[in-house]
Amino acid sequence: MLETVTAPVKDHASSHVNLTWLLAETTAIQALGTSAVLIVPALAPVIAANLGVPSNYAGYQVSVVYAAAMLSSLMGGSFVAAFGPCRTGQIAMALVAAGSLLVGIPTLAGMIFGSLAIGLSYGLINPSASQLLLRHSPPARRNLFFSIKQTGVPIGGMIVGIVGVRLAVSVGWSAVLWMLAATALALMLALQPARRVLDGERTRPESFLRSSIAGFEIIRSNRSLVLFASTSFFFSAIQLCLVAFLVVLLVEDLDVGLVEAGVILAAVQVMGALGRIVWGLVADRIGSGSLVLVLLAALMAAGSAAVALIGSAAPLPIVVAIFMLLGLSAVGWNGVYLSEIAGRSPPNAAGSVTGTAMFITFAGVLFGPTLFSLAHGVLGSYIASYGLLAAFGVAGGALAIAARRASSSR
Known part of the structure; x- marks a missing residue:
């Protein structure tokens, strides 16, 4: 059981890290960060009406966030x-709190500066957690530990959809943002007792700029890292298009009720x-995260192609x-994916390499929905536009296969 497992800290032989606590801490940070990113789009109709702007x-x-x-991940x-x-x-977490407080002020300026703070926070989460x-995680269970931590993303989405929306109706949308800020501050304070052990190996870089570009230099010098990082552009584009456009696809293309569509999204x-x-x-x-990424690319491509080809005619x-x-x-x-990136990083460089890789991941988040919207404008159907996502899956799979080959040749 995880509760009984501890991991020795390098250079601190007498100190141990409780892995259950570490997983809970990194997952909670991820969930709160994701909640802060998703809360405004989820409450867009109410917030837009209050600010006097269109809901779109x-x-x-989201682009500002x-x-x-992308900047802070570097x-x-x-x-x-x-x-x-x-x-x-x-x-x-301090940036989440500050950003949520600012967004909770019903002004466009508060929305802009608060969104910037929330985005800056989001880019710091994966580099710190990956390090x-x-x-501290056992090598034989590294993929599992990274994957459990990443459940914080859908958990954050469910918190927003189930709790945030209902609270906005009962107490107002600003109050929801302020509650999120208070929770982030509480988590920030809760982390303090563990800092002496967890931050024992920190160093002072000669310059932030030089340290920031170190991740680029490491990835550029390693072909497999270049290819693996590139797969995330396509994977993240598919993920965000799936989540962002699913409800409108179900409602407009398949005549599904809004409530039922929301349940399907959940x-x-x-x-x-x-x-x-x-x-x-x-x-x-199986001892191969790269092989799993190839399999996942195949599933994404096949699933997206199936939607595009039979989605309009198949039973719901x-x-x-x-x-x-x-x-x-x-x-x-x-x-x-994050486990593969961190595992292929030099010692003590997982944070820098992960941050650079996430820059590419966030680029997929930015450009993927734009390309999907352009496809919808040409094809006139969200279902038909899934052909683009199928192509993304094929491209991601080809990059993952090339990355595996590059790894085996090193």
Whole structure:
């Protein structure tokens, strides 16, 4: 059982880290960070009406968040090296709190600056968590540990959908943001007692700029890392298009009721959380996360092609089953991917390399939905536009196969 397992800390032989606590801490940070990212789009109709802007402005807000996340992910390794991974997690939670408080002020300026703070926080989360999990998790269960931590993403989505929306109706949307800020501050303070142990190996980089580009240099010098990082552009594009456009696809293309469509979306998120754990276990069992990524790419491509080819004519239960398969794969790849990136990083460079890799991942989040929307404009159907996602899956799979070959040739 995880409760009984501890991991020795390098250079601190007398100190031990409780792995259950470490998993809970990194997963909670991920869940709160994700909640902060998703809360404004989820409450867009109410917030937009209050601010006097169209609800589709939520798309611009998401772009601001992920643009800031791309920037801070590049600095994530510098923060981890200078302050330690635990302190970096605390900084991320402080930014979530500040951003949520600002967004909760019903002004466009508060929305813009708050969204920037939330995005900056989101880019710091994976570099800090990757450094901690790579250092302390047992190598034989590394994929599982990374995958459990990544369940914080769908958990954050479910918190927003189940709790956040209902609280917004009962107490107002600003109050929801302030509650999120209070929770982030509480978690930040709860991390403090463990900092002495978890941040024992921090170093002061010569310069933040040099440390920030170190991840680029490491990835550029390793062909397999270049290829694996590139797969995440396509995987993240598929994931966000699936989640962002599923409800409108069901309602407009298949005449599904809004409430029923919301339930299907929630089920897809649950499948994603389950998939992250299942694929982590599979990767550890077969000893190859890269092979699992190839399999996941095939499932994404096949599922997306099935939607595009038979989605309009097949019975609804069949279509829903296909979306469950996509939830299992397109929302379930992240933990194995991050484990592969961290595992291929030089010692003490997991934070920097992960941050750089996440820059590419966030680029897929930014550009994927735009390309999908353009496809919809040309084809006139969300279902037909899934042909683009099938092509993304094929491209991601080809890159994953090339990465495996590059790894075996080293």
